[in-house]
Amino acid sequence: xxxxxxxxxxxxxxxxxxxxxxxxxxxxxxxxxxxxxxxxxxxxxxxxxxxxxxxxxxxxxxxxxxxxxxxxxxxxxxxxxxxxxxxxxxxxxxxxxxxxxxxxxxxxxxxxxxxxxxxxxxxxxxxxxxxxxxxxxxxxxxxxxxxxxxxxxxxxxxxxxxxxxxxxxxxxxxxxxxxxxxxxxxxxxxxxxxxxxxxxxxxxxxxxxxxxxxxxxxxxxxxxxxxxxxxxxxxxxxxxxxxxxxxxxxxxxxxxxxxxxxxxxxxxxxxxxxxxxxxxxxxxxxxxxxxxxxxxxxxxxxxxxxxxxxxxxxxxxxxxxxxxxxxxxxxxxxxxxxxxxxxxxxxxxxxxxxxxxxxxxxxxxxxxxxxxxxxxx
Numbered sequence: 514x515x516x517x518x519x520x521x522x523x524x525x526x527x528x529x530x531x532x533x534x535x536x537x538x539x540x541x542x543x544x545x546x547x548x549x550x551x552x553x554x555x556x557x558x559x560x561x562x563x564x565x566x567x568x569x570x571x572x573x574x575x576x577x578x579x580x581x582x583x584x585x586x587x588x589x590x591x592x593x594x595x596x597x598x599x600x601x602x603x604x605x606x607x608x609x610x611x612x613x614x615x616x617x618x619x620x621x622x623x624x625x626x627x628x629x630x631x632x633x634x635x636x637x638x639x640x641x642x643x644x645x646x647x648x649x650x651x652x653x654x655x656x657x658x659x660x661x662x663x664x665x666x667x668x669x670x671x672x673x674x675x676x677x678x679x680x681x682x683x684x685x686x687x688x689x690x691x692x693x694x695x696x697x698x699x700x701x702x703x704x705x706x707x708x709x710x711x712x713x714x715x716x717x718x719x720x721x722x723x724x725x726x727x728x729x730x731x732x733x734x735x736x737x738x739x740x741x742x743x744x745x746x747x748x749x750x751x752x753x754x755x756x757x758x759x760x761x762x763x764x765x766x767x768x769x770x771x772x773x774x775x776x777x778x779x780x781x782x783x784x785x786x787x788x789x790x791x792x793x794x795x796x797x798x799x800x801x802x803x804x805x806x807x808x809x810x811x812x813x814x815x816x817x818x819x820x821x822x823x824x825x826x827x828x829x830x831x832x833x834x835x836x837x838x839x840x841x842x843x844x845x846x847x848x849x850x851x852x853x854x855x856x857x858x859x860x861x862x863x864x865x866x867x868x869x870x871x872x873x874x875x876x877x878x879x880x881x882x883x884x885x886x887x888x889x890x
Contacts, residue, residue, distance in 0.1 A: 552649030
């Protein structure tokens with residue numbers, strides 16, 4: 514699928530996870546084979562000491578990030594909301610306002626212990642420090658379950674240019690399945706982070722639903738709002754020429770809500786829908802980044818916004834992030850909630866099977882907000 518590089522300029526180093534000498538000495542190097550089939554990922558490429566970026570990762574000019582023209586001044590920042598008092602009406606108003614205007618906000622004093630956040634970040638680094646052959650056990654071709662997947666980029670077979678990112682994706686079914694299938698080096702930490710975040714998600718959804726005149730979340734509504742969860746451990750290794758590539762391309766999430774844990778490196782950018790420029794989401798110690806996903810935009814009939822975002826590559830640091838995607842169940846049919854359109858508001862979206870929506874998202878490369886068109890009337 515991807516052509517070989519005719520030559521690779523590299524400086525031989527002694528990385529923590531050294532590629533085999535046969536790979537280093539071979540010329541040409543088949544990038545797809547090295548990164549995907551042999552399980553090295555872009556982390557392995559980065560550790561070769563490359564001086565130039567492999568052309569498979571060079572994004573077209575319109576997808577590159579130019580700080581001088583694309584970035585919004587720091588006066589435009591997504592809200593940071595103190596959740597010390599969940600029952601405060603001002604807190605509820607701030608959450609709903611942020612979901613309407615920005616689709617993104619950060620929360621502090623949310624109740625998830627700092628130790629849990631630090632542990633899952635440490636566990637992420639430990640997973641990516643494993644030898645390639647260990648990580649390869651969880652690749653698409655070798656994993657014993659589709660619920661546990663280690664990969665690179667987003668959808669390599671559909672992308673014209675690859676993204677500079679590796680990921681481990683863990684779909685939660687049960688504690689027993691996680692205990693038997695998730696990598697032991699990060700299993701307990703990922704599970705604890707998910708479980709500690711669950712009450713935060715429930716409280717946020719209660720606030721957001723009340724903003725849509727849904728007074729109570731019963732079992733049926735809870736299932737469609739947060740009936741399935743997936744946690745990703747993302748790794749963005751430092752890049753020789755970050756201005757030519759991207760960590761994650763422009764997209765919006767297909768979730769109901771996403772709960773994102775950043776490290777202290779930074780690199781997440783959100784689209785300001787008024788100016789169409791990009792706003793950096795600065796790391797705040799102990800905070801969680803919350804964003805509205807397409808499923809909630811559809812259910813709210815567009816009141817809550819699922820906003821385009823992206824991650825830039827770094828030339829100086831290895832970055833990790835840990836998002837939890839809170840989703841409807843695959844078998845759920847989603848559409849504008851009756852409480853939203855019951856008073857005569859025109860529906861903007863049709864009812865769609867959630868699994869169909871997700872499949873549509875993963876069949877193509879990242880393409881901004883184009884996925885939502887699948888559900889538009």
